[in-house]
Amino acid sequence: MLKVNDLKVNYGGIEAVKGISFEVPEKSIITLIGANGAGKSTTLRSIVSLVKPASGTIEFLGEDITGKDTNEIVSRGITLVPEGRKIFPDLTVLENLKIGAYTRKDDLTDDLNWVYDLFPRLKERHWQAGGTLSGGEQQMLAVARALMSRPKLIMMDEPSLGLAPLIVKGIFDIIKEIHKQGVTILLIEQNANMALQAADMAYVMETGKITMQGSGKELLEDEAIKTAYLGKKKTTLG
Amino acid sequence: MDFISKNLPYLLAGISVGGQYALIAIGYTMVYGILRLINFAHGDIFMVAALVTVYSTTVMPLYLSIPLTLIVTVALGLLVERAAYKPLRSAPRMSVMISAIGVSYLLQNLALYVTGGLAQTYPSIPFISNTVQVGPATTKMVTLVTPILTIILVFALMQLINHTKIGMAMRAAANDFETSRLMGIKVDNVISVTFLIGSFLAAVGSLLYFTNYASVIPTSGAMPGLKAFVAAVFGGIGSIPGAVIGAFIIGICENIIKGLGWTTFSDAFTFALLIVILIFKPTGLFGEGATDKV
Numbered sequence: 001m002l003k004v005n006d007l008k009v010n011y012g013g014i015e016a017v018k019g020i021s022f023e024v025p026e027k028s029i030i031t032l033i034g035a036n037g038a039g040k041s042t043t044l045r046s047i048v049s050l051v052k053p054a055s056g057t058i059e060f061l062g063e064d065i066t067g068k069d070t071n072e073i074v075s076r077g078i079t080l081v082p083e084g085r086k087i088f089p090d091l092t093v094l095e096n097l098k099i100g101a102y103t104r105k106d107d108l109t110d111d112l113n114w115v116y117d118l119f120p121r122l123k124e125r126h127w128q129a130g131g132t133l134s135g136g137e138q139q140m141l142a143v144a145r146a147l148m149s150r151p152k153l154i155m156m157d158e159p160s161l162g163l164a165p166l167i168v169k170g171i172f173d174i175i176k177e178i179h180k181q182g183v184t185i186l187l188i189e190q191n192a193n194m195a196l197q198a199a200d201m202a203y204v205m206e207t208g209k210i211t212m213q214g215s216g217k218e219l220l221e222d223e224a225i226k227t228a229y230l231g232k233k234k235t236t237l238g
Numbered sequence: 239m240d241f242i243s244k245n246l247p248y249l250l251a252g253i254s255v256g257g258q259y260a261l262i263a264i265g266y267t268m269v270y271g272i273l274r275l276i277n278f279a280h281g282d283i284f285m286v287a288a289l290v291t292v293y294s295t296t297v298m299p300l301y302l303s304i305p306l307t308l309i310v311t312v313a314l315g316l317l318v319e320r321a322a323y324k325p326l327r328s329a330p331r332m333s334v335m336i337s338a339i340g341v342s343y344l345l346q347n348l349a350l351y352v353t354g355g356l357a358q359t360y361p362s363i364p365f366i367s368n369t370v371q372v373g374p375a376t377t378k379m380v381t382l383v384t385p386i387l388t389i390i391l392v393f394a395l396m397q398l399i400n401h402t403k404i405g406m407a408m409r410a411a412a413n414d415f416e417t418s419r420l421m422g423i424k425v426d427n428v429i430s431v432t433f434l435i436g437s438f439l440a441a442v443g444s445l446l447y448f449t450n451y452a453s454v455i456p457t458s459g460a461m462p463g464l465k466a467f468v469a470a471v472f473g474g475i476g477s478i479p480g481a482v483i484g485a486f487i488i489g490i491c492e493n494i495i496k497g498l499g500w501t502t503f504s505d506a507f508t509f510a511l512l513i514v515i516l517i518f519k520p521t522g523l524f525g526e527g528a529t530d531k532v
Contacts, residue, residue, distance in 0.1 A: 011510045045369075048420060050416060050419065060485070069424075070419045070420065070422065071419070071422040071423065071424055074420070074421070074422035074424055077422070080420055082416075082417060082420060086414060086417040086420075088409070088410050088413045088414065088417070090409060090412070091406065091409060091410060091413070093507055095409075099406055099407070099410050099418075099421050099423075100421060102403070102407065102421045102423055103421075103422035144521055145421075149421075149422065208450060237427065
């Protein structure tokens with residue numbers, strides 16, 4: 001569905017992404033894991049053209065979308081749940097949802113009912129200003145807002161960041177639920193454990209390059225990954 | 239009774255001037271709300287609108303000249319945004335502000351060139367130039383028309399901002415450009431709409447404002463522009479209701495001061511007010527808590 005080919009992106013004067021290639025097949029959950037500053041966010045941001053790639057190509061559903069305007073990419077069916085949620089604090093919850101569907105011109109009633117079913121809390125609070133929600137609720141709103149564009153591919157940038165463990169579990173349940181309903185997911189996470197458990201396929205990024213790839217299960221078993229990202233000590237002593 | 243008949247004209251004039259300031263102030267406050275830019279050229283766009291009316295009425299009837307004024311002013315506002323602000327979208331805010339000051343002087347000097355430095359007689363617009371008797375006071379129709387028209391336009395604008403898709407996009411862009419882009423909003427278009435509305439209201443304001451004056455000179459926009467800017471700061475820059483209320487308060491106070499016989503100090507009052515606000519309540523009457531201003 002999404003094919004990234006030898007993508008290089010400069011960001012803030014440095015080459016943040018140094019030629020990476022990966023693929024997101026339809027109806028899969030793919031995750032990119034890696035430390036802070038590895039270039040994960042920059043990769044997602046360049047897919048939706050918030051930063052322009054220096055070279056390389058991005059293909060979506062067989063068409064080249066490299067460097068196209070963000071609004072065009074969004075209307076083609078890619079959406080990004082940005083890091084730090086970035087809901088609109090002065091807009092009501094309902095307006096935040098409506099603005100998620102900005103590129104659409106058809107009726108939103110079914111979609112509103114869909115996201116209200118997924119997140120009943122948002123229905124209760126639909127009249128409240130987005131800025132008054134708790135962190136977990138804001139994350140739900142950010143995901144729901146992204147769903148309102150009726151995406152084919154939803155990309156999430158650190159959805160668990162700064163949330164309590166119980167809420168993180170709730171967010172991952174929702175991710176699986178959305179996936180079950182046929183949306184393809186590209187997830188970046190520092191919470192590698194959760195992400196690898198959910199993912200069909202995972203890529204590890206280090207300083208702008210993909211250094212390892214494999215199924216979620218394979219990487220969960222990998223010793224190097226365990227040490228670097230899962231916070232487990234090496235069991236074999238040398 | 240004597241008190242009323244003595245002060246009523248000043249109060250009426252104050253409400254009227256307040257409405258005219260309000261129409262200009264909305265342009266300042268909306269542009270600030272979305273770009274965090276004080277558009278110093280706004281007062282001069284207001285002046286150019288008056289010159290367009292002056293020149294166009296010499297060659298065409300008023301019913302064509304007024305729409306032409308509105309169109310040319312809006313086009314100028316959009317052009318200024320495209321040429322002087324858009325290329326600096328990712329530049330530091332100070333650069334954009336300096337660009338705005340440059341545009342302000344450019345427009346004043348272009349006007350100086352075109353007018354040859356001579357005061358241009360402002361045409362009298364029928365109906366709003368007519369005199370009318372309000373109780374004991376005699377005034378021009380424009381005094382009564384201004385506040386009513388202002389309130390209608392502000393009401394329409396609030397409807398647009400709070401209840402339409404483009405209005406929602408404007409409020410979203412005022413919160414966060416990048417996330418607005420992510421939603422598929424064309425932020426540049428939203429900014430253009432903001433300048434369109436601001437310039438349109440400034441053009442309407444110029445028709446009303448200059449009806450009270452005999453002529454237009456290249457610096458005619460500077461003083462009302464500054465007063466409207468103070469009104470926007472007073473109301474809390476970024477807030478439309480704030481700018482409107484601030485403008486009416488300033489207009490009324492200025493004219494009451496004139497009525498008290500202290501005409502010399504009426505301008506000084508407005509700017510003293512600016513200093514007092516900036517010291518004691520920099521966010522104004524309805525401003526947000528944020529203080530990341532230029």
